[in-house]
Structures are given as C-alpha cells and as structure tokens.
Amino acid sequence: MFRAVQIQKRRYFDSMFLMRVTQHLQAEPGVKEAAVVMGTPANVQILLNLGFPAADLAEVGPDDLVIAVAAEDEVAAGKALAKVEEFLSGRREGAIQAPKTLAQALARLPEANIAVISLPGHHAGREAHKALDAGLNVFLFSSNVPLEEETALKKKAREKGLLLMGPDCGTAIIAGIGLGFANVVRRGPIGLIAASGTGAQEFTSLIHRAGAGISHAIGTGSRDFSDKVGGLTALAALEALETDPATEVLVLLGKPPGENTLQRLAERLRHAQKPVIACFLGVISEAIKKKWPGKLVSLIDDAVAAALSTLGLPVPEFLRPENLEELAERERQKLTPRQRFVRGIFSGGTFCYQAQLFFHTARVPFKSNAPLLPEHELPNPFQSEGHTLLDMGDEFFTQGRLHPMIDPTLRRERILKEAEDPEVSVLLLDFVLGYNASPDPVGNLLPAIRAAQEKKRKNGEHLVVVASVCGTEADPQDYKKQVEKLEEAGVLVFSTQAQAVRFVLTLLGGGR
Amino acid sequence: MNEGIQRLLGEGPKAINLGLEEFAQALEAQGAKVVHVDWSPPPPEAEELQDLLEKLL
Numbered sequence: 001m002f003r004a005v006q007i008q009k010r011r012y013f014d015s016m017f018l019m020r021v022t023q024h025l026q027a028e029p030g031v032k033e034a035a036v037v038m039g040t041p042a043n044v045q046i047l048l049n050l051g052f053p054a055a056d057l058a059e060v061g062p063d064d065l066v067i068a069v070a071a072e073d074e075v076a077a078g079k080a081l082a083k084v085e086e087f088l089s090g091r092r093e094g095a096i097q098a099p100k101t102l103a104q105a106l107a108r109l110p111e112a113n114i115a116v117i118s119l120p121g122h123h124a125g126r127e128a129h130k131a132l133d134a135g136l137n138v139f140l141f142s143s144n145v146p147l148e149e150e151t152a153l154k155k156k157a158r159e160k161g162l163l164l165m166g167p168d169c170g171t172a173i174i175a176g177i178g179l180g181f182a183n184v185v186r187r188g189p190i191g192l193i194a195a196s197g198t199g200a201q202e203f204t205s206l207i208h209r210a211g212a213g214i215s216h217a218i219g220t221g222s223r224d225f226s227d228k229v230g231g232l233t234a235l236a237a238l239e240a241l242e243t244d245p246a247t248e249v250l251v252l253l254g255k256p257p258g259e260n261t262l263q264r265l266a267e268r269l270r271h272a273q274k275p276v277i278a279c280f281l282g283v284i285s286e287a288i289k290k291k292w293p294g295k296l297v298s299l300i301d302d303a304v305a306a307a308l309s310t311l312g313l314p315v316p317e318f319l320r321p322e323n324l325e326e327l328a329e330r331e332r333q334k335l336t337p338r339q340r341f342v343r344g345i346f347s348g349g350t351f352c353y354q355a356q357l358f359f360h361t362a363r364v365p366f367k368s369n370a371p372l373l374p375e376h377e378l379p380n381p382f383q384s385e386g387h388t389l390l391d392m393g394d395e396f397f398t399q400g401r402l403h404p405m406i407d408p409t410l411r412r413e414r415i416l417k418e419a420e421d422p423e424v425s426v427l428l429l430d431f432v433l434g435y436n437a438s439p440d441p442v443g444n445l446l447p448a449i450r451a452a453q454e455k456k457r458k459n460g461e462h463l464v465v466v467a468s469v470c471g472t473e474a475d476p477q478d479y480k481k482q483v484e485k486l487e488e489a490g491v492l493v494f495s496t497q498a499q500a501v502r503f504v505l506t507l508l509g510g511g512r
Numbered sequence: 513m514n515e516g517i518q519r520l521l522g523e524g525p526k527a528i529n530l531g532l533e534e535f536a537q538a539l540e541a542q543g544a545k546v547v548h549v550d551w552s553p554p555p556p557e558a559e560e561l562q563d564l565l566e567k568l569l
Binding site for chain 1: 514515516517518519520521522523524525526527528529530531532533534535536538539541542543544545546547548549550551552553555562
C-alpha cells in the first residue's frame with residue numbers, strides 16, 4: 001500500500017463539495033482509501049485512524065486543505081492526486097468571476113438584505129460582524145461560535161435594528177423562501193420563532209399538511225433561550241412579527257428557557273399584540289406553567305393544533321391520537337419473548353428529544369447520547385443499552401462528517417448493528433426532507449432496513465420498523481413518494497413523529 | 513426601530529452566501545436573488561490586525 005498526503009495551505013472549500021470530491025477520488029482505479037478535507041483536529045484524527053502517518057499531518061491547520069490517498073502503488077496514487085486537482089480547479093473555473101469577499105459581493109448585489117453564513121465556526125463570527133456592520137441581517141448556520149461572540153453579535157444586531165438568526169441555526173423561512181434546511185410550505189398567517197431546527201421543520205411541515213401556512217419562521221439558534229444569551233433574538237423576532245402584517249398568530253418553539261429568560265419572555269408576552277402559543281419541548285415545571293401568561297404546550301403536534309384552533313381552523317384527523325392497540329397487538333404477536341428493546345436512530349435532534357420526553361412521561365427507562373436528564377446518559381454512544389434513543393446529528397457522531405440528514409453512512413451502519421442484537425424488537429426512525437437535505441433520504445436507508453429485516457428473519461425473529469417523515473408534497477423529495485417507498489418495504493409510517501413514538505409506547509405497553 | 517428586519521420580511525431574502533455553495537443553489541432554485549462568495553481564509557496577520565483594530569475602536 002502506498003500512502004500520499006498533500007497539504008495546501010489556506011485553501012478553503014466547503015464540506016459538502018469536499019465530500020463529493022472524496023467520493024470521486026475513492027472511485028479512482030487502484031485507490032483503497034481517500035479523503036479530501038479541511039485540516040480540522042477532528043479530520044486529522046480520522047486520517048490518523050485510517051493509518052496516514054502523523055509526521056505528514058503535523059503541520060496541518062484548520063484552514064489548510066488536506067488530500068490523503070492510499071493506493072495500491074505509487075503510480076496509482078500519483079494519478080489520483082492529479083485527478084483531485086482537476087476536480088478542485090473545475091470548481092474554481094466557475095468561481096473565477098465570483099466575488100472573493102462580502103464587500104465585493106455587496107457591490108454585486110447592493111439591494112442584499114441578508115448574509116447566509118455557513119463558514120467554519122472560527123471564521124463565521126468575524127464575517128457575521130462585517131455583515132451587520134454593512135446593514136445586513138444574518139442567518140448564521142455555523143456552530144462552534146463562542147458564546148461571548150454570540151451575545152456580542154446579538155447586541156450589535158439589536159442596536160442596528162437587524163436580525164441575527166443563529167449561531168447553530170439550521171432553518172428559517174422568510175416570506176416563503178427557505179434558508180438552510182427548510183421545507184417547502186405554503187404562505188399563511190402563522191409566524192414561528194424557533195430555537196430548535198428540526199422542531200421548526202416538523203412544525204412548518206405539519207402546518208402545511210393541515211392546509212394552513214407560515215408567514216415567516218425565524219430561527220434563533222439553539223442557545224438563544226439560555227440565560228447566557230437571554231432570548232435576544234427571540235425578543236427581536238417577537239417584535240418584528242407583531243408588526244408584520246402577514247402574521248396573525250405567533251408560536252414560540254424550543255427547549256424550556258432558562259429561569260431569567262423565561263421571566264423576560266413572560267414579561268414581554270403580557271403585553272403582546274397578537275396571540276402567542278409557546279411550545280417548550282421538555283419537562284415543564286408547575287412553576288413555569290403558573291408564571292406563563294399564554295397558551296403553553298410541550299409537543300409539536302399540540303403546538304400545531306393550538307395554532308390552527310386559534311385561527312378558527314379545524315384540527316385535521318392526522319393530528320388526533322389514533323387507537324393503535326390493534327396494530328400494536330398484531331406486531332407484538334410476531335416478536336420472540338427475548339425481543340423487548342427499542343432503538344431510535346434519529347437524524348433530527350428535536351425528534352430524539354421529543355421521543356425521550358414521551359418515554360420519560362410514560363416512565364419507560366431509556367438511554368440516550370443526548371440525554372433529556374443526566375440519568376439517561378448512554379455511557380458509550382456506539383453501544384446501545386436497553387431502550388436507546390440516539391441523536392446521530394450530535395457532535396460526537398458528526399466530528400469530521402456531514403450531518404446525517406445529508407450523509408446517511410452512520411445511520412446505515414447503526415441500523416445493521418442493532419439488527420444483530422437478539423433483544424431488539426423495534427427500530428424507530430425519522431426522515432427529514434426539504435432543501436439541502438439528502439435528495440432521497442428514504443432511498444439512502446432502505447437497503448440497510450431491508451438487510452436488517454432479512455437478518456432478523458434468518459434468526460427466526462421479527463423487526464418492527466416505525467418511521468415518520470418530516471416534509472411536504474411540495475418538497476424536492478416529495479413527502480408522498482418517500483412514504484410510499486417506506487410502506488412498500490413494510491415500514492409502519494406515522495403522520496407525525498409524536499404519533500410514531502406513541503405507537504412504539506403502545507407496542508411496549510402490552511405486558512412488556 | 514427595526515427597519516432592517518421589516519425590509520427583510522417584506523421583500524424576502526436577497527442574500528449573500530458565504531460557505532456551503534448548496535445553500536446559494538437552493539436559494540436560486542426558489543427564485544431568490546443570491547450572490548455566492550468564493551471565500552478564502554484571511555492570512556493570520558490580517559486576522560490579528562483586524563481583531564486589534566476592533567478592540568481599539
């Protein structure tokens with residue numbers, strides 16, 4: 001085996017592009033292993049694990065491009081390296097005319113009103129400051145922006161009357177246009193302020209499927225409701241949506257806010273100009289319930305129903321809890337006495353969280369790598385125990401990789417691994433559609449699902465596969481088509497994630 | 513007070529994209545105006561200088 005490492009100082013390409021280059025390179029003749037990545041510590045560690053020599057990687061920094069090839073001989077490696085440059089400069093050719101800085105881009109589009117930033121965390125804050133200084137609102141997708149920088153950015157935005165969505169903001173829909181991971185939804189009178197990305201996607205998709213629509217869905221970033229940030233973006237968004245003529249009812253969605261932030265939000269809502277529904281995904285204490293001035297729910301489905309009711313619209317059948325006992329009993333009959341455990345393998349963080357909430361409320365013990373409470377912590381994220389609910393988008397799994405909504409590799413591997421366990425009865429999955437997600441999330445996992453079912457069958461066992469699909473028929477992947485594909489494979493698909501989890505708990509309920 | 517936000521909500525996003533080029537393509541596919549920046553990391557000295565300037569100002 002011949003290994004070659006090439007480092008190009010201060011040359012940046014985005015991670016999705018580099019994933020495609022890596023895939024091309026891996027398909028080159030004679031290539032055994034290949035990676036084209038930015039030299040972040042996580043990526044360097046992965047290269048070391050693949051057997052690339054530490055000496056070759058000693059000088060690498062996060063702003064450097066690393067090309068690593070392991071091929072059967074030197075000639076094959078040389079050819080592959082030459083090919084990489086072809087892929088990379090192919091991209092550059094199109095980019096020759098492109099602006100190189102924010103300022104140059106502004107000269108090209110003087111009417112711009114927002115900067116969409118998904119650069120590596122250590123550069124993202126600086127560019128966000130520049131954007132605010134230039135009078136632009138900011139959608140800051142990047143995570144790993146320090147907390148102090150987040151607060152400084154949000155204060156600056158407030159002074160300038162601008163909106164800073166993020167950092168770690170996965171999704172937004174502004175006037176019908178999706179930013180980041182967003183579903184295609186109808187416009188309408190419901191305004192959303194969300195600190196949770198997949199929560200916002202499920203909410204907006206369900207509103208669309210219920211026949212209503214969204215005026216704007218503003219992302220705040222995952223830490224906005226914490227006391228360290230104090231809801232700065234949520235408050236700015238609230239003010240904006242109150243004056244926005246397209247919005248009639250507001251929904252605030254996220255994990256329960258910190259004590260002080262809760263106080264601030266409650267205070268502000270006492271004189272809100274429009275009805276506001278709060279959906280705090282988590283264990284809501286009686287103290288919070290007492291203090292809160294408006295409607296307060298803790299499940300996404302309930303928030304959707306409350307928004308529809310507030311507008312005088314009917315709550316659709318698919319949001320009503322069904323009687324699932326009959327279906328559950330039928331599935332239960334097929335299981336062996338040893339098969340008792342559920343393994344939830346989620347791409348959406350909120351879905352993992354909401355599933356935990358259901359289990360916790362039903363007093364069913366479980367473990368998770370993104371635990372609801374410290375007692376739920378799964379010691380080794382690679383090794384499930386009892387009922388396990390996994391957030392595959394958690395940093396532990398995504399170091400040096402793309403998010404599981406784009407790259408299905410880890411979920412595929414985990415599905416196959418769980419099927420080996422004779423105590424596993426249920427796989428609980430989510431599929432997230434929309435812009436920037438995988439072009440075929442269901443198709444990505446179907447071969448693994450089929451292989452898992454087959455494995456169980458060979459062992460004289462049955463596998464119950466339960467799923468929910470977050471999206472709409474207007475999404476590029478088409479909700480209906482994705483659901484059909486799952487159903488053809490014998491997967492039980494529920495109309496919302498909450499319904500899917502409810503079914504799993506019903507299944508567990510029957511004397512197990 | 514928040515004219516910048518109201519303009520964004522009223523007009524819809526007209527965006528400058530830094531980072532994942534897919535985000536620019538998705539915006540274009542939805543009919544939004546977008547300019548993608550062919551971004552490179554600034555040399556370290558420039559970063560230090562800028563941080564210093566920001567602190568001084």
